[in-house]
Amino acid sequence: MTEKRITIVEKILDANDRLASENRRRLNENTIFAINLMASPGAGKTSLILATIHALLDQSVPIGVIEGDTAPVTIDADKISAVGMPVVQINTGGECHLDAVMVENALDQLPLATLDLVIVENVGNLICPAAFKLGTHSNVLIASVPEGDDKPYKYPNIYRGLDVLIINKIDLLPYLDFDMDYFRQGVEMLNPGLKTFALSCKTGEGLEAWLSWLQATKPS
Ligand code: MG
Numbered sequence: 020m021t022e023k024r025i026t027i028v029e030k031i032l033d034a035n036d037r038l039a040s041e042n043r044r045r046l047n048e049n050t051i052f053a054i055n056l057m058a059s060p061g062a063g064k065t066s067l068i069l070a071t072i073h074a075l076l077d078q079s080v081p082i083g084v085i086e087g088d089t090a091p092v093t094i095d096a097d098k099i100s101a102v103g104m105p106v107v108q109i110n111t112g113g114e115c116h117l118d119a120v121m122v123e124n125a126l127d128q129l130p131l132a133t134l135d136l137v138i139v140e141n142v143g144n145l146i147c148p149a150a151f152k153l154g155t156h157s158n159v160l161i162a163s164v165p166e167g168d169d170k171p172y173k174y175p176n177i178y179r180g181l182d183v184l185i186i187n188k189i190d191l192l193p194y195l196d197f198d199m200d201y202f203r204q205g206v207e208m209l210n211p212g213l214k215t216f217a218l219s220c221k222t223g224e225g226l227e228a229w230l231s232w233l234q235a236t237k238p239s
């Protein structure tokens with residue numbers, strides 16, 4: 020029985036990978052750089068997207084956003100829409116992650132030819148979003164200071180597959196027992212040399228380095 024179940028899971032992931040490649044092809048065709056933004060709930064995914072949009076708006080970088088939520092709400096999508104960027108809300112109907120089919124359907128609804136950057140806000144969860152490829156170019160995780168410094172040790176899989184790590188809410192460091200060295204040691208063990216930005220979406224501290232990386236990495 021177990022063997023059969025493993026085969027089925029492998030088939031699902033295979034089919035997902037094929038669709039993810041198709042999504043990637045479509046993004047490349049439109050010279051779009053796409054990010055899979057992951058984090059636990061409340062880490063600041065939407066805040067980082069909004070801060071990024073505000074900062075890049077001046078340089079007229081058109082950004083499309085795909086918002087993943089398990090519940091049928093548009094709270095985050097409304098915030099993106101309010102700043103005038105195209106946004107598609109995906110309600111996963113209880114699923115705790117996005118997959119390549121959902122992203123394919125969302126891409127259908129975005130004006131791809133006009134966009135430079137697509138940010139996919141994955142469902143707030145540190146476990147299965149890591150297992151499903153979406154076709155995006157870069158896996159970015161936000162770890163926020165209030166979550167604690169032990170998360171790399173407890174959720175190693177998501178850290179192993181990252182291209183970029185953002186440590187958010189550093190303005191709260193003086194008030195919390197967050198051991199930055201211990202946290203960074205855990206990350207280094209799993210993903211040596213991982214590009215990391217420590218910042219605060221609230222105060223704006225550290226945002227500049229993240230934005231410069233984004234500007235340098237996306238196709239111009
Ligand atoms: Mg959000």
Ligand code: ZN
Nearest residue numbers: 114115116147
């Ligand atoms: Zn899931």
